[in-house]
Amino acid sequence: MQPKFEKVALNNQKSIIAFRYSGDRFYAPWHFHPQHELTFIEKSSGTKFIGDYVGPFEEGELVLVRTNVPHCWKNNSIINTGCSSIVIQWNTGIYAKVPEMESVFKMLKAASKGILFTKENASEVFTLLKELLTLEGTELYLKFQNILVLLSRFEYRELSEKSFIDDLPSEYSSRIRKVHDYVESHYHKKIQLKELADLVNMSEQSFSRFFNKIMGRPFFTFLNQYKINMAKRMLMDTDWSVREICFACGYESVPFFHRQFKKFTNNTPSFYKRKQSK
Known part of the structure; x- marks a missing residue:
């Protein structure tokens, strides 16, 4: 599908x-x-x-x-x-x-x-x-x-790496939609690759190849992008501390959260919040 x-x-x-x-x-x-x-x-x-x-x-x-x-x-x-x-x-x-x-x-x-x-x-x-x-x-x-x-x-x-100027590629399927929904509901927890593979009835190796081919990036890169996007919203829309946001986005380590945030935004969480509040 x-x-x-x-x-x-x-x-x-x-x-x-x-x-x-x-x-x-x-x-x-x-x-x-x-x-x-x-x-x-x-x-x-x-x-x-x-x-x-x-x-x-x-x-x-x-x-x-x-x-x-x-x-x-x-x-x-x-x-x-x-x-x-x-x-x-x-x-x-x-x-x-x-x-x-x-x-x-x-x-x-x-x-x-x-x-x-x-x-x-x-x-x-x-x-x-x-x-x-x-x-x-x-x-x-x-x-x-x-x-x-x-x-x-x-x-x-x-925005997209892949172009859709012609008919949709046949490899696109409802599996990606299931992954989107699952990430939306579980991003605040630690997600294992096996959970997603089981969700779409694939082996972990097959799911990794499938996701990378369709989305143009490994699953965990996609997941971290999603988490950091949610963290950015929390920094703007709540008064939570960076530590609280770190755990709310499913990260178990504040230093790792800092590294991921800087990787995708070129800013630290605290600097990003100050910049957005100006």
Whole structure:
């Protein structure tokens, strides 16, 4: 099985949909769809999964994913005050590949790895994105085309190592989704490789090869990235000490936690907290 397929309510009569999602948390599983998607996070924070990328998300973030890129947003399990996002989904091929749109199609190609815009640029288009929620038909089509042209002039960075410009690789499976869910529920404990291997009915050696091939990194690198991303959220959203956060993230040694934190952030936990609080 592949990541969960999501059927988007678009057809020959409607090629773009713009909507606001609001709720207590983002419930969409790790999924993909044949439409492009632009997501602006109005409220919430947590961890995002874009292709083989895992990293934090926060309010004011704008992400563009091309057709068939698996993605999902997981809310912070510690601080949960509700969530809200503006989402635009559109069918491929609705805009002509003319020279004037070259920068847009270059951006969409980059979005085969998922792309993240700077928060400054995202804030520039926030009002325009809100306007889309009130439009239909030709007005929505033309207004969104203008937004895409504007976005194509902004800076952005690619997120996933693996590109999803073609059909999803057949080796992607529901096993990765199970691993995501397991890590989310057990990151605060010591996780053994055998637990994950048993979860997806594989030997430890086979699971290690499988995970490294699909996610582009060893499992324990992925796990430490997840833990450190959670630690970063705790440093910003709680008044816990570094020692408390260390153990809350499943680390048994404060010095080892410090080394891992500096490895992934180039900062010590204390310095990171001071920098974020300025």
